[in-house]
Amino acid sequence: MIAWVQFKTENGQEYYERLFREFSNKLDPRGRAIAMEQGRWMLDEYGVAMTITCIGRTPAENTAAGGKDYSTHLDIPEREWIYGWDFRSRELPVAARRKVCSRMTGVWNNKQRYFIHVIHHDSGAGKHFHANINRAYR
Ligand SMILES: [Zn+2]
Numbered sequence: 001m002i003a004w005v006q007f008k009t010e011n012g013q014e015y016y017e018r019l020f021r022e023f024s025n026k027l028d029p030r031g032r033a034i035a036m037e038q039g040r041w042m043l044d045e046y047g048v049a050m051t052i053t054c055i056g057r058t059p060a061e062n063t064a065a066g067g068k069d070y071s072t073h074l075d076i077p078e079r080e081w082i083y084g085w086d087f088r089s090r091e092l093p094v095a096a097r098r099k100v101c102s103r104m105t106g107v108w109n110n111k112q113r114y115f116i117h118v119i120h121h122d123s124g125a126g127k128h129f130h131a132n133i134n135r136a137y138r
Helices: 013-025 029-046 059-064 094-108
Strands: 005-007 050-054 084-087 116-122 127-133
Touching (some): 005 013, 013 050, 029 050, 029 084, 029 094, 029 127, 094 116, 094 127
Antiparallel strands (some): 050 084
């Protein structure tokens, strides 16, 4: 059986386990649920589940990655949860990128609540999807 959410393996076992731990314990639980639901949809639609490539970052890792000062990936004591996660796009057809973003925002956002932010971008480490729970709705 293919899981709806998978974790990057290319950075080695330790990083894989870190992603697993962060997904289970530190990612905002709403983000965890949304990731699984979207991964199920992606598997149905494209035959590829969601492969998560990044969840938390220390401040030093965030600086090295070129992240914003207030990045939703930051894993810091002042924040109860990590609000952002990245996932892979290379297994999807290029034409699917916009649909992945619009499907996710279409399900979870409405005029009253801009609940989730999803983009496909390249922040320096290659193109990927970035999703985060908007922290104003914490
Ligand atoms: Zn990101």
